[in-house]
Amino acid sequence: MIYIVISLIVILIFFIAHLQYNKKQINRIRNELMNINKEKADRKVTVCLLDKNIESLAEEINRTIDGRRESEANRVKFERELRQTIANMSHDLRTPLTSIIGYLQFLKLDDINEEEKLEYLNIAEQRARVLEGLLNDFYELSLIDSIDFQIKCEKVNISRLIEEILLGKYSDFVNRNLIPEVEMCSSMVNILAEEKSLKRVIENLLSNVIKYAKNSVKISLRVEKKEAVFTVSNNVINLTKEDVENIFDRFYMADKTRSGNGTGVGLAVAKALVNKMDGDVSAEFEEEVLSISCRFKLIS
Structure with missing residues (x-):
């Protein structure tokens, strides 16, 4: 016991x-x-x-x-990017706005003739349209990034869409003395996407090429396993590794003076839309050639 x-x-x-x-x-x-x-x-x-x-x-x-x-x-990164975006927006808004105000002030002068007035009005209108485009781009990007933005994907023939958009931009290529080399694996490549959004992606990539290509452009569509790969390549000058790493960031421009015709939003919009369609977009830079590729799911 x-x-x-x-x-x-x-x-x-x-x-x-x-x-x-x-x-x-x-x-x-x-x-x-x-x-x-x-x-x-x-x-x-x-x-x-x-x-x-x-x-x-x-x-x-x-x-x-x-x-x-x-x-x-992530919070610190978001706040830093937000401050940079606001700073870039302020610069981009101020540039055309200052120009518009300047030309409107010229119109008040007493020693200008009707021909000069018309010229100043045309320039002011052009700057106003640049300003309108910038505001529209920023609004569209903020809309795409929102949680409520929905995309309804369905069967889309990306081959046909690329051909139609290329024909629509033919005069733009001619004006830049660019002759794109086009390689299409088939005239019937169907992917899962929203046609309106896919059209905007293709247009943005081609517009970027038309603006910044030096003298060579290659556009291709190929099939890899269960994916369709749409690639736009062009030779460029004064592009750095940092530029390529940040090329899809909103309002990032390789033109450090931000004096070009673009706003730096087109590629960001393209990436956001591709991601919304469950696709993937990437950029490569080799031997002064920039290649941007979009991958989409194939469907029969």
């Missing part, structure tokens, strides 16, 4: 000691977590290896800390 009592006492002592140990470890983790939150320290709680439950608790807390760090990093 005495052995049973002694055994029970030993078990009770062990149980109490275990409870005290667990309580101590939980308090330690709580204090560590309080210090981390108070100091906003970049560290994790110490993992205890003697109790699996406490160890599991500490690991879950550390995963929560990792999630918070990632969320904070």
Whole structure:
């Protein structure tokens, strides 16, 4: 009987000691977590290896800390990009607006003739249209990025759409003395997409080529496994690795003075639309040739 009592006492002592140990470890983790939150320290709680439950608790807390760090990093990145976007927008809005105001002031002068007035009005109208285009681009991009923006994908013949858009932009290529090399794997390549959005993607990529190609353009459509790959390539000058890495960022322009005809939004819109259609878009730069490829799911 005495052995049973002694055994029970030993078990009770062990149980109490275990409870005290667990309580101590939980308090330690709580204090560590309080210090981390108070100091906003970049560290994790110490993992205890003697109790699996406490160890599991500490690991879950550390995963929560990792999630918070990632969320904070994303917030900082978003705020930085937002500030840059606002700065770029302010610059882009101010440039044509200042020009419009300047030419309107010229119209108030007494020593200008009717011919000069008409010229100033035409220039002011051109600048106003640039300003309108910029505002429309930004509005469209913000609309596409919103959660409520929905795309209804269906069967679309991308081959036919590319051919139609190329014909529509024929005069634009001619005006730039560009003769695109076109390679189409088939006249019947069907993908899962929304025709209106796909048309905008193709138009934006071709417009980018027409604006910035040096003298060579290649347009291709090929099939790789279960994907259709639409690629637009052109040779360029003064393009850097940084430019290619940021080429799909909203309002990013390789023209550091931001003095070109573009607003830097066209490729961002194209990427956003491709992603909405469950596709993928990428850019490569090799031997002064920029290639932008869009991948879409094939359907029969």
